[in-house]
Amino acid sequence: MTIHSTRTHTAKTQMACLAKMEKVIVAMQDPDIGIRMQSQRFLITVIPHAMTGNDVVEWLYQKFSISEEESLHLGDLIVKYGYIYPLKDPKNLVLRADDSPYRFQTPYFWTSFKWPATELDYAIYLAKKNIRKQGDLVDYEKDSYNLLHKRINHTWDFVVMQAGEQLRAAKQRRKSDRIVLDCQEQAYWLVNRPPPGALNIMELGPKRNNTHTTRVKLNSAFYKREIEYYKNALTRTRVKSSVSLEGFVKHCEQYLLHDPIVSGCLPSNPWITSGTMYWTMNADFVDIPTKLRVERWAFNFGELLHDPLGRQEFRHFLEREISAENLTFWEACEDVQYGEQSKIDEKVEAVFEQFLAAGASKWVNIDSKTMEKTLDGLQIPHRYVFEDAQMHIYMLIKKDSYPRYLKSEMYKNMLAKAIVAQETKKSVLSLTRWHRLYSPSLAQVSNPKENDEKGKAATSGTVSQLCRFSHPLANLGVFTGTNIPDNPEDAPSWSHSGFPSLCPGILPAATYPSSSSVDPKSLSLTAAEVSLETQSYLNAEDADPSEDKEAAPEMDEFGQTTRC
Amino acid sequence: MVKDECKTLLDALNKVSACYRHLVICAGGTSDSQNLREELKKTRQKAQALAIANKNKLTTILKDKTISKDDRAEFERLWVVFSTCMEILEIDMRRALELGQEFPLNVPTKHLIQTGMGGGTSAVAARAMCVQNMKYEEGNNIDTLDLNDLEQEINEVGEMIYEMEMKVNVPQWTVEAKQDLSSELKSTASAGTSSVRMISVNGGGNKKLCDTNKIFAGAMFSAVLIIAIVLAVCVVKFA
Numbered sequence: 001m002t003i004h005s006t007r008t009h010t011a012k013t014q015m016a017c018l019a020k021m022e023k024v025i026v027a028m029q030d031p032d033i034g035i036r037m038q039s040q041r042f043l044i045t046v047i048p049h050a051m052t053g054n055d056v057v058e059w060l061y062q063k064f065s066i067s068e069e070e071s072l073h074l075g076d077l078i079v080k081y082g083y084i085y086p087l088k089d090p091k092n093l094v095l096r097a098d099d100s101p102y103r104f105q106t107p108y109f110w111t112s113f114k115w116p117a118t119e120l121d122y123a124i125y126l127a128k129k130n131i132r133k134q135g136d137l138v139d140y141e142k143d144s145y146n147l148l149h150k151r152i153n154h155t156w157d158f159v160v161m162q163a164g165e166q167l168r169a170a171k172q173r174r175k176s177d178r179i180v181l182d183c184q185e186q187a188y189w190l191v192n193r194p195p196p197g198a199l200n201i202m203e204l205g206p207k208r209n210n211t212h213t214t215r216v217k218l219n220s221a222f223y224k225r226e227i228e229y230y231k232n233a234l235t236r237t238r239v240k241s242s243v244s245l246e247g248f249v250k251h252c253e254q255y256l257l258h259d260p261i262v263s264g265c266l267p268s269n270p271w272i273t274s275g276t277m278y279w280t281m282n283a284d285f286v287d288i289p290t291k292l293r294v295e296r297w298a299f300n301f302g303e304l305l306h307d308p309l310g311r312q313e314f315r316h317f318l319e320r321e322i323s324a325e326n327l328t329f330w331e332a333c334e335d336v337q338y339g340e341q342s343k344i345d346e347k348v349e350a351v352f353e354q355f356l357a358a359g360a361s362k363w364v365n366i367d368s369k370t371m372e373k374t375l376d377g378l379q380i381p382h383r384y385v386f387e388d389a390q391m392h393i394y395m396l397i398k399k400d401s402y403p404r405y406l407k408s409e410m411y412k413n414m415l416a417k418a419i420v421a422q423e424t425k426k427s428v429l430s431l432t433r434w435h436r437l438y439s440p441s442l443a444q445v446s447n448p449k450e451n452d453e454k455g456k457a458a459t460s461g462t463v464s465q466l467c468r469f470s471h472p473l474a475n476l477g478v479f480t481g482t483n484i485p486d487n488p489e490d491a492p493s494w495s496h497s498g499f500p501s502l503c504p505g506i507l508p509a510a511t512y513p514s515s516s517s518v519d520p521k522s523l524s525l526t527a528a529e530v531s532l533e534t535q536s537y538l539n540a541e542d543a544d545p546s547e548d549k550e551a552a553p554e555m556d557e558f559g560q561t562t563r564c
Numbered sequence: 565m566v567k568d569e570c571k572t573l574l575d576a577l578n579k580v581s582a583c584y585r586h587l588v589i590c591a592g593g594t595s596d597s598q599n600l601r602e603e604l605k606k607t608r609q610k611a612q613a614l615a616i617a618n619k620n621k622l623t624t625i626l627k628d629k630t631i632s633k634d635d636r637a638e639f640e641r642l643w644v645v646f647s648t649c650m651e652i653l654e655i656d657m658r659r660a661l662e663l664g665q666e667f668p669l670n671v672p673t674k675h676l677i678q679t680g681m682g683g684g685t686s687a688v689a690a691r692a693m694c695v696q697n698m699k700y701e702e703g704n705n706i707d708t709l710d711l712n713d714l715e716q717e718i719n720e721v722g723e724m725i726y727e728m729e730m731k732v733n734v735p736q737w738t739v740e741a742k743q744d745l746s747s748e749l750k751s752t753a754s755a756g757t758s759s760v761r762m763i764s765v766n767g768g769g770n771k772k773l774c775d776t777n778k779i780f781a782g783a784m785f786s787a788v789l790i791i792a793i794v795l796a797v798c799v800v801k802f803a
Contacts, residue, residue, distance in 0.1 A: 029675035037678060049594065049678035106679045107592030107663055115659060120648065135749050149745050156741035158645040161575070162652070165582035172687035177595070180680040184589075 015113055018081065025083050025104065028059065035059045040087060040101055045176045050087060052099040072097055081201055082111045085187030093190060103180075109188040111201070117192035120155060123148045125189055127163035140195050254299055258292050266290075266421040273424065281421055284308040291418040298406055301398040313414060317405050325362035326397050329355045333390035337383050348381035356389075366392055567635070570621055570642055577614040577646070581653045583692035584611055586685070588660045592667040593679035599700055601669070601707040603689035604660055605714075610693060611653055612717060618646050619728060626732050637739075644739045647728060654721050661714050669707045 028035045036059075040050040053075070060071035076095040078084050079102070086092065087101040095102070126145045130137060137145060149156060170178055194200050216222055257263045267277045281290055289309055297304040304310040311327075318324040332355065336347045355364050356374065366374070370388045377385040405411055584607045590600060625631065625639050668674060686698045703709075 025677065026675065029677055031675070034675070040680075047680050048682060049680040103680050104677050106589060106681075107667065107677055108589045108659060115655070120652070130746060130749060135746060146745065153741050154644055154736050154739040155648045156743050157641065158578075158648045160743045160747060161578050161645070162582055162649075165579050166586065169579075169583045169586045169688050169691060172691055173685070174683040177681045177683045181589070184679070 018111055018113075021078055021081060021083055022110065024078065027063070028104075038101075040103075045179070047176045047180060050101040050103050053096045053102060054098055056084070056095060056102060057097045080199065082109070082187060082191035085183065087183065090183065090186055091190065091195075093187075103183070105187060106184055109184055111191060116202075117189070119148060119152055120159070122189065122193055123152060123159045124163050124166065125185060127159050128167055131163060131167060138195070144193065258296060266423055268424045275424060277421070277424070285312065289414070289418050291415070291420045294415050294418040297411075301402045304402065304405075313410065314405055317408060317410050318401060321401065321404075323401060325355065325364055326393050326401070328362060329364045330390055330393050330397070333386040336386060344383060345381055348378065348385060351386065352378060364389075364393055365396070566625065567638065570618075570625070570639070573614065573618050573621060574642055574646060574649075577611065577618055577649055580607060580611045580614060580692045581649055581656070583607055583688050584653065585656050586688050588656050588663065590681060590685055591660060591663040593677050593681055595679075595681040595683060595685060598669060598702070598704055598706055600685055601664070601710055602700055602702045603685060603698065605702075605706065605710050607689055607692045608657060608660070608714070608717065612721065615650060615653065615721070615724065619724060622646060623728070623732055626734070640734050641739050641742065643732065643734050644736050647725070647736070650721065650725050650728070654718065654725065657714065657718050657721060661711060661718060664707060664711050664714065670705060
């Protein structure tokens, strides 16, 4: 039979995570191994099928053999997606692992992208609520109501009629069922039309996989492709992770101080304080660059070349040494490679005339083999015809001129000229936790003091400070330790209090003679909390750090001993 | 008059679809049962019959070119209400099919969701069917048997909607609703203010007992009891 369908459903299958949650919910219903149910009692009515948050967490914990934390999180997700709703505090879709009551949502109201909540339904719900509460709707509901009245005005008669009828139909049920129905509907609309500012789980992120487009047919062609793929993968050359990780670690070490997120951004992070000094100071061509920028030129040749100011400086240097044609040749090749297709022919001609022809004005020194190859390639000019020559010259400059530049007077003068930006004064009120924490200046200022007193062989003050969270395993002995249990309680107050008030909170930790070791658990701490402690520790106790640090290992109140 | 007939038909359809939706909401939960499935079937069939009646009537009227402009506007408004009602009905029917497939009643390993609803839905169905009491005639596997019928009926409804859109050319957005903002508040004769409100588990809050009858009966009973006790005491004293 032919099926006329003017409405095609957009999603043929349920979203994967929702399907999984539904399975969990159904598994909970088993009378034998399901979840423990209780009854909710009012003055006269008793409504069955309530469960405590604790029960939910326990059940998940046992069923899936996961940690408590994970089961709490999973349960919380189930509540947020509307499969279970809270009874005591219905507007707050959060799972609490205590005896607050929850109930299952009826399958009709399960979250679904196959059956999205329509404007019409929402209008009917608001009309019903309006009738029940005699016009006393919440603000955002009032706004939605007015908006809907405008938008679907043509069906408003139907909305009113249907709202009335639905209420009358519900009256036929007994009282406890009516309560349950209202709770269910309210929970459904809290999920599907959340109040402004609340989390909207119906909002899909920008890069969601469409389940029905990535479906594959498991036929022989698919398996053949898989086999081919894995055969090729077996013979692939691999680098040992120890080797590649070393390289990664080296890179991180080198760039640690230059990373604005980890090491703070001087004068101030524009994204946080909306002050654009940072950008103006690091513009392409400034008279006085920042110190970090000039230091970065020494990391590798690429850094120097890709920084416009660096390239300019390098060019000046080469002009002095009368070897600037190499750089010019390289730039011309780049231009050919990245330039317009239509201009390639003339550019290639120009490059040949200027740099490669015998007796050219800016002749570059390329070895014979490469020269031959290039000249052959010139017959059919294309973007990459100068690739080999360009690479050869690049290597030449890198091995020859670049090291000389770094040793040169010009570079040293530049280094001396470069400035370190002053951190902007922060007002207490506009402070955010992150911003304050990520300025290394305080750490730098107090470091010399610390080093003298400690007498430790630290490479540099900042590095030892910051190394705490870059090499946690290597830095067991660093005494600016924190007592890890302190952090969770202190954390919330930091974002609201001004700087001075932080000290009292941290002092208890600081005055204990022993500090806990920085065990791998501290990795889970955000760097923010860790370095804040560092700062305030340093600032708070000018008094006698030496005593504290050289104390013998003792048990502090949290039962953690120091490791010296 | 023709208009009144149409209105009554439409009201009836509205009522039945509201009841149908109520019943579908209960499917899959603990108030689900063979009876509920039968109720769903009956309500749905009634809704469909009403829909066909409505459609025939309205299409004949709207095809008639001789009616006045005001009348036409009025019938177009009714048409819009009718087609919205049909949309909702179709969606509810599809959902009922899906829920019926997901929650079969006779499979012991598949459990219903414990939603907290325990009462029966027969009163709602009776309201839909305009009878006093519902009679249940179907056997014990109505839930699976009905699904095929349901699928067919969904197709029929779909076709009907398509036909409607093809035959009658009523642009929906041109219709102006009669009801104003918050007009439902004025007509709250039956809805009543004493409906259920959110009740906290601690038992306090703004609980209003809407069963005033219950309270009245309780008060009467306690009054009678007190009188009886007083009389007995008097008898004992003076006897």
